[in-house]
Amino acid sequence: MCSPTRSDMTLLGSRGPRDDEMLTDGALGIVRMLHHKFDDARRALLLARETRTFGPDGPDFLPETASVREDDTWRVAGAGPGLEDRRVEITGPVDRKMTINAMNSGARCWLADFEDATSPTWRNIVDGQVNLHDAVSRVIEHEENGKTYRLAADRELATIVVRPRGLHLDERHVRVNGRPVSAALFDFGVYLHHNAHRLVAQGLGPYFYLPKLESHLEARWWDDVFTCAERWAGLPHGTIRATVLIETLPAAFEMEEILHELRDHAAGLNAGRWDYIFSTIKVLGAERDHVLPDRTDVTMSVPHMRAYTELLVRTCHRRGAHAIGGMAALIPGRDPATNERAFAAVRADKDREAADGFDGSWVAHPGLVATCDDAFSAVLGDHPHQLDRTREDVDVAAGDLLATGKTGGAVTASGLRTNVAVLLGYLSSWLEGRGAVAINGLMEDAATAEISRCQIWQWIRHEVPIDDGGVVTRRLVGDVLERELIPYALEEGIGSAEADARTSVLRDLVVRTALAEDLPPFLTSIAYAEHLVEAAAR
Ligand SMILES: CC(=O)SCCNC(=O)CCNC(=O)[C@H](O)C(C)(C)COP(=O)(O)OP(=O)(O)OC[C@H]1O[C@@H](n2cnc3c(N)ncnc32)[C@H](O)[C@@H]1OP(=O)(O)O
Ligand SMILES: O=CC(=O)O
Numbered sequence: 001m002c003s004p005t006r007s008d009m010t011l012l013g014s015r016g017p018r019d020d021e022m023l024t025d026g027a028l029g030i031v032r033m034l035h036h037k038f039d040d041a042r043r044a045l046l047l048a049r050e051t052r053t054f055g056p057d058g059p060d061f062l063p064e065t066a067s068v069r070e071d072d073t074w075r076v077a078g079a080g081p082g083l084e085d086r087r088v089e090i091t092g093p094v095d096r097k098m099t100i101n102a103m104n105s106g107a108r109c110w111l112a113d114f115e116d117a118t119s120p121t122w123r124n125i126v127d128g129q130v131n132l133h134d135a136v137s138r139v140i141e142h143e144e145n146g147k148t149y150r151l152a153a154d155r156e157l158a159t160i161v162v163r164p165r166g167l168h169l170d171e172r173h174v175r176v177n178g179r180p181v182s183a184a185l186f187d188f189g190v191y192l193h194h195n196a197h198r199l200v201a202q203g204l205g206p207y208f209y210l211p212k213l214e215s216h217l218e219a220r221w222w223d224d225v226f227t228c229a230e231r232w233a234g235l236p237h238g239t240i241r242a243t244v245l246i247e248t249l250p251a252a253f254e255m256e257e258i259l260h261e262l263r264d265h266a267a268g269l270n271a272g273r274w275d276y277i278f279s280t281i282k283v284l285g286a287e288r289d290h291v292l293p294d295r296t297d298v299t300m301s302v303p304h305m306r307a308y309t310e311l312l313v314r315t316c317h318r319r320g321a322h323a324i325g326g327m328a329a330l331i332p333g334r335d336p337a338t339n340e341r342a343f344a345a346v347r348a349d350k351d352r353e354a355a356d357g358f359d360g361s362w363v364a365h366p367g368l369v370a371t372c373d374d375a376f377s378a379v380l381g382d383h384p385h386q387l388d389r390t391r392e393d394v395d396v397a398a399g400d401l402l403a404t405g406k407t408g409g410a411v412t413a414s415g416l417r418t419n420v421a422v423l424l425g426y427l428s429s430w431l432e433g434r435g436a437v438a439i440n441g442l443m444e445d446a447a448t449a450e451i452s453r454c455q456i457w458q459w460i461r462h463e464v465p466i467d468d469g470g471v472v473t474r475r476l477v478g479d480v481l482e483r484e485l486i487p488y489a490l491e492e493g494i495g496s497a498e499a500d501a502r503t504s505v506l507r508d509l510v511v512r513t514a515l516a517e518d519l520p521p522f523l524t525s526i527a528y529a530e531h532l533v534e535a536a537a538r
């Protein structure tokens, strides 16, 4: 095991008032140890993602792991204490006010998000750890607009499930021998160090959501990380519990294997629908037969999305794991009529999931907790889950997961304009440090922005005809982009240096990530390196 001294470690980010409490020798010691033990393997896994190829029809179930799928005898560890009933989970960034609001929301769990909902500025990341530590210690407070926020004494608080950043992201403000550490290991290690023992003493545990996995080998990597971190921290094996997001197309073909690799630590799987659509376009996008219509037409009831969620429930329940549903993006706002439609749409989404056998689901806003709770309670009653519904009726073949051609819908001029507008709106907010934002009554985050970007790329690549008689070309998108940039220029003052600077950053990011010949794997990797990293860490 590596020594906890950290003479080879450098911190390059700005200092906040409470950093000394978070960036302690103990916290950095575990990050450094994990870096030495696991970062080469992480980089090898990322390389394997780049070089992985699929057959002409796309991914398939792996022949070499058939025995894992066929073996009926193994089960996962399942829910840890405090995770037995997950009928409603709220998600959100680790911002101080939202931490308190999420904990108090009445949801059973809170997905505390360093990933899709967080813009990973160094300050957001370290302050997020401060907020989590204060929340776990039950001392968190916040003042805003004359209101004091504190944890409710009169109701059960949400169980915290932390989502570290994905394997593809570096944390450039922390270096070991000059090399950035993995953002995932940083988020995981610092949280575990500061909170695991206190959580266990509270009758809970260190719980994690694992985002954007692409193979069971990545699950094996995480399992090794957990086992090593448990030993380092003096926690019994299996104290850590993970819920894996099945949110990439290749992972949908390896759900069983992912659970098997993590079986001593696995609590469940989640149907991360937005990244799943993004990944589907990324993996199949070069094939004309797989062109997807406007985002609004890629609903959860189209055949390939349905196959994915049905298989997820069946796989989970066969192995004793919770199946957690995904995010309906509609959120309440100020207009009562719009709200009524949003509540009805979210209710229908949660009703469908509950009827399909999911054990709980996600909401993006405290105003939707009751809607999700009602939908699941109507099916679960007093039972904490429905693991006994084994869904043996489900029979999903590879072709069902790849049946994008049966999606229906259309590519429209309005869908194209929306994709450009959402991408700009999201990027603009992300660059200012907000990783989730409401646009036109919908929650937008890194995953939904990725869909917009990839759809633009896919439609250009295939010169897809649109409803106004035209065809999507780079030139057409360029025109739409210039029109959609006007509000940003107006905000700064047309012709001003600020307007030029803002629009040129946004334009450049869209051009390089959506209009490029080859689709870059992640928008956030490019934008992070160029725009979020503080000067000292570039
Ligand atoms: C694809 C995926 O990965 S989904 C998961 C990742 N995405 C997310 O987690 C998004 C979560 N949702 C959000 O971040 C927010 O709801 C947003 C940004 C979309 C909208 O936030 P706002 O514009 O602040 O909404 P709104 O003004 O209606 O909020 C009302 C109150 O609810 C709070 N609130 C809203 N959403 C949340 C949330 N998810 N968690 C906790 N509190 C919340 C606000 O802080 C505000 O509190 P206040 O009244 O005390 O000031
Ligand atoms: O993380 C969730 C998703 O839908 O993406």
Ligand SMILES: [Mg+2]
Pocket: 116, 211, 245, 247, 272, 274, 275, 447
């Ligand atoms: Mg996601």
